[in-house]
Amino acid sequence: MIEAVTLWNEPNNKSHWDLELDKDWRISSRRVRLAGAAVRAEHPTLPRVLMTAGTVGGVWSYALELATMGAPLSSSQWQEARALPGLTVHESHWRLEWMEAPWDDVRAAGEWLLELEARLSPDVVHLNGAGPPARAHLHLRADGGGVPPTLRGPAPARTPSVLTNRGVPPPMRVILFCHSLLSDWNHGNAHFLRGVVTELSSRGHSVRVLEPADAWSFQSLLEEPLGLAALNEVRVHYPHVRPERYVPQALDLEAVLDGADLVLVHAWTPPDLVRRIGEHRRDGGRFRLLFHDTHHRGVTTPDGMAGYDLSQYDGVLAFGDVLRDLYLEKGWTRHAWTWHEAADVRVFHPHPRNREVRDLVWVGNWGDDERTKELEEFLLEPVRTLDLTARVHGVRYPAPALRALFDAGIEYAGWLPNHRVPLAFSQARVTVHIPRRPYATRLPGIPTIRPFEALACGIPLVSAPWEDSEGLFTAGRDYLVARDGTEMRRHLSALIADREMRHAFAEAGLRTVLSRHTCAHRVEALLGICQSLGMSSDVLHPLSSERVPA
Incomplete structure (x- = not known):
């Protein structure tokens, strides 16, 4: 009736x-x-x-x-x-x-x-x-x-x-726990996740981001002279990214998780909170729950990663096949999927290249002695020998590192907010990729985020050795690989001298990123994973239910 x-x-x-x-x-x-x-x-x-x-x-x-x-x-x-x-x-x-x-x-x-x-x-x-x-x-x-x-x-x-008004359920409600999206200071994970949040939001989903109020990346950003200005710029460049900063002791998980459809927990989330979120799932939570790992700790500190209780999680999103397989082999999870990082092409795209004021720019942090020798061989020595004009952006450069840059004739320009990197790329003829040692030797197939972003900006890239075991790119077409310092000098010299050669590599690299490696591609893959876990297609693709009569 x-x-x-x-x-x-x-x-x-x-x-x-x-x-x-x-x-x-x-x-x-x-x-x-x-x-x-x-x-x-x-x-x-x-x-x-x-x-x-x-x-x-x-x-x-x-x-x-x-x-x-x-x-x-x-x-x-x-x-x-x-x-x-x-x-x-x-x-x-x-x-x-x-x-x-x-x-x-x-x-x-x-x-x-x-x-x-x-x-x-x-x-x-x-x-x-x-x-x-x-x-x-x-x-x-x-x-x-x-x-x-x-x-x-x-x-x-x-x-x-x-x-x-479309006769379908409301769109997916997504909760993301992470270290920080407000700050990318020494925190490359923010790059990709900002793009994912933006892409999900653009598809009609509701995305809520939570990060701890005492996040070390955010605190370090505030100590930078232009830190507050950078925060304001982040709000402009990422209007859909509105993280909520929480105090761990006061976090009401029951209220936060109420009504959620999908919960993503990044690997820099404290283990205790990872466990508590899993317990909420165990005790009746109807959301899908995924752990997201974008770091080398699985091979460098496996005992620490084994301490994460993922027993109540639907699975792990790993940023490479080798890490995915490691989670399964170690029994840390029952299900795992490869989910590579990618370029946020709303922010990372080519700028006019009519103001190339230097030969080379490199954006990267000195870090924990994970690539000190590699930086000497593939950056400092080639710049010094070829007498290139070069600039480096990054943080955590100790005094000996700063002296080494000075001796090589390289300008050190300090921290650069990630949304300003495309402009820096547009002002240089070439950039380099120097992976940290764990990625070069123990995690083949994982380039980390910088190559995706560089190629998306249309700048020629020369990489120190890393094994592209998953065929993400085509070496020799999308970018050049230098097996040692001698090859690095040869590749840099050729690119800087030949505008047409630079253009060809830039075009090929950009074309590959746009066809395979954007945040839109990764969100599409994520939605496919969610559908395999039983989520409704109507919830996953709310905007696709629009109908325009002829």
């Missing part, structure tokens, strides 16, 4: 692109009125429920039946609204779709909507879009009049049903 009818006021989707079809949505609104009248004529007592919350962007002037979003109600509209029996309009005053950087207001609007939902306790929340419930506007019958008892909830604190 039908107990209620919902009237869905969705104009022909083409009006989203051609406003001349229905400038003010009057045709569509009239269609809703006629449909409502037809329902009432057939069944005078059948309730007709209209409750909608509009999301940010693509929002138009609704007729009065949907109130409005974008512009406040006019005086005449308010008079009409007050005259309609059983209708209460709760109007907010954000104009989100016209703002260049609306994200603070988006958060405030979402909090307002949740407060309204808690106060009014609706039976059904209908979202006018695929966004999460905490979005901009809510219009509903607050007094419950006309809603049959079978639809009216007995307890105001219960969670309402959530429907979207």
Whole structure:
């Protein structure tokens, strides 16, 4: 037996692109009125429920039946609204779709909507879009009049049903635990994860990022002279990345994980928190839970990695086949997938190269003596011998390292926020990749993040030895490999002298990245993994359910 009818006021989707079809949505609104009248004529007592919350962007002037979003109600509209029996309009005053950087207001609007939902306790929340419930506007019958008892909830604190205007479940709610996305100071893991968060958000998913308030990378960034300025720039370059900083002792995991569909836990998360998240999954959590490892500790400090309790996790995302196989062979997890890092091409892309002011630039940290000899052979000695103009960016350079750079004639320019690296690449003719020793000798197939980013920026790359055992690139076409210092000098000399040669390598490397190694490719792979774990395709691909009539 039908107990209620919902009237869905969705104009022909083409009006989203051609406003001349229905400038003010009057045709569509009239269609809703006629449909409502037809329902009432057939069944005078059948309730007709209209409750909608509009999301940010693509929002138009609704007729009065949907109130409005974008512009406040006019005086005449308010008079009409007050005259309609059983209708209460709760109007907010954000104009989100016209703002260049609306994200603070988006958060405030979402909090307002949740407060309204808690106060009014609706039976059904209908979202006018695929966004999460905490979005901009809510219009509903607050007094419950006309809603049959079978639809009216007995307890105001219960969670309402959530429907979207596409007739599918809301998009995936993702929780990411990591060391830091605010700071990339000596923290290359932030590069890829920022791109993943951005890509997931662009596909309509809700992504919440949590990082500890005392993260060492963030604290070190604040000590940099331009640290605060860099933080502000991060917010501009990554508008979808809004980490929440938590105090570990005060973290309410039950509240954080409530309603999550997918939880990603990066390997720099403290082991105790890794275990606690797993316990929540064991004790009834309905989310999929994946551990993400992008470091060499599996081979350099295996006892430490064995201390992570992953028994309640669905599996491990490892940034290379060799690390994936290690997790399985050691019995640290039951399931593991290879999930390489990749370039965030929204940020890393070619800049105009008409201001090449130096021969070579290298972006990297000195570190823990993991490549001191390699830096001497593949960077310092070639620059000194060829008398190249060169600049180095990075941190953790001890006094002997700074002296070595000076003696080689290399300019040391200190820390460089990662979003500024593309500009640095555009001002040099060539760059080099010098992998840390564990990747060169014990973890073949893992290039780490820098080669992806360099090639995405269209700069020729010469690499010290590493084995591309997974065929990510084509050596000799996408980049050059120097087996020793002599070959490094020969390759650098040839590239710097030959503009056409530089262009050919830059084009080939960029083409490979764009075809195989972007964050979009990796998110697509992640969604495939989630689907193999039983997650619904409708949840994983919410925007694909859009339909545009011919």
